[in-house]
Amino acid sequence: MSKLTWAMIGGGKGSQIGPTHRISAGLDGHFHLVASALDADPERGKAFAIDLGIAPERAYGSWQEMLEEERDRSDRPDLVTVATPNATHYEITSAFLTAGFDVLCEKPLTMTTQEAERIVAITRETGRVCAVNYGYSGYPLVRQMRAMVAAGDLGRIRLIKAEFAHGFHADAEEADNPRVRWRYDPAQAGVSAVFADAGIHAFHMACFVSGQAPREVSADFASLVGDRQLEDDAMLNIRLDGGALCRLWTSAVAIGRMHGLTLQVFGEKGGLSWQQQHPEQLLFTPLGGRTQILERGDAGLSAEAVRASRIPIGHAEGMPVAFANIYHDLADVLRAKKAGRAPDPLALHYPTAEDGLLSMRAIAAAANSAGSGGRWTDI
Structure with a gap:
């Protein structure tokens, strides 16, 4: 070939x-x-x-x-x-x-x-x-989450909790560093900083895993360091078209958080929890049962997860492999x-590109919502 x-x-x-x-x-x-x-x-x-x-x-x-x-x-x-x-x-x-x-x-x-x-x-x-x-979204166990949701293993999805929070822009002394400053300049970054830069990954993952599209958002943006024109911390509530509610927090000033991309999905029959800093394990808790640890590369995973895995269980894959998918x-x-x-x-x-368009609509709607005191805004 x-x-x-x-x-x-x-x-x-x-x-x-x-x-x-x-x-x-x-x-x-x-x-x-x-x-x-x-x-x-x-x-x-x-x-x-x-x-x-x-x-x-x-x-x-x-x-x-x-x-x-x-x-x-x-x-x-x-x-x-x-x-x-x-x-x-x-x-x-x-x-x-x-x-x-x-x-x-x-x-x-x-x-x-x-x-x-x-x-x-x-x-x-x-x-x-x-x-x-x-x-x-290329991580094997993220695709496993999507497959389990689609298969009905969690029942109807009620709630999604998504985070992408780090602390790398928390130092006020670094506010004028050109590698940092541009991210908070509307001329270079647009109408949003940390949500458009980091939180949008959590937003996309919530939609990707749930198979649901966003309908409306209520957002609170905050600029907590210096005189930044755009937000360095944001909290969003997002109503999805399948009935689920997503709570999304993203931040660039959360000192001690190194990367902080996490996703939890809660349905009628069970819940899932995944962290990008520990991507080889997915926690699955069935209703009334004990929490199980699903390991990347293990037998019995979905075809989506199997296709996305390359090396045997117990040997860690990482971000370049996720991008490689x-x-x-x-x-x-x-x-x-x-x-x-x-x-x-x-x-x-x-x-x-349709996913990219949906993200841009979400960013615009979140910025409008934040500018109007958190008013629910159509996406």
Whole structure:
């Protein structure tokens, strides 16, 4: 089976997310990195691309140059990953989709709901794939949760408790650090900071696992450090269309919380609990019964969890492997498109442009709600 070709925009030397994408895309041998525009500094981006093994003529100084040169090649990339700052996602993603490329965009998909609506429209007009990197949904036991909920193991879902709280922006002395400051600047981050940056992962996971879409939100945003224009702590109540209620807390000032992505799902017949910092175990408590520990890689898990696991039980997998499951899904879908056949149904769990649009609507609604004293606001 030949490898698919892959290109990357952003994620250059020193990037926080770039190495994770390169590890994840290559983990299963599906993708070969053939072209890139890795850095806002053209020469630095070209040099790093050559260090990664990309041919000099396909190491570009800008995404515009890459688009111009790659669009008419017979061996153009099968997938383009966009891992640039948030404010550039719409322009780059829409340009590559329109030119006929399939795209994986880092979250958030865009800065506004209107931009996200346009991205969805482009994917429908062109038939291209546009995925959004809510990579934590690739964890095997998160997919096990989704499968158990869908199978009715918990009965009707009543309540979801979702968190993504850390303390890395709690130091007031660091408030002017450029790596921190931009996240609280509306011109660069949009209408929300910590919810759009961290809490949106918990939001997506709650919808992904429950299989329910959000209807309305009541939100409280707080800026607790310095004179930040956007929130560094948020609490949201979200009513889902299947009748469940989601309580979501996200924070960047929770000192002592290292990562803090957790999800608990409570139904009529049982409850589930998962933590990203301990991703190899899922706690399942049936009504009236004792708590059971489900281990990744164990026998008897769902087909979704089995497909997402690579190494034997007792040997920890991690975040790059979760992201790799998104790339694995996309590889299956892209190969099926090339062959003119239907993809494996288990490959269709990757987050789509529609998921990205839903997230942008949730961010806008939450910001509106917070600005009106927590008024319930339609999503």
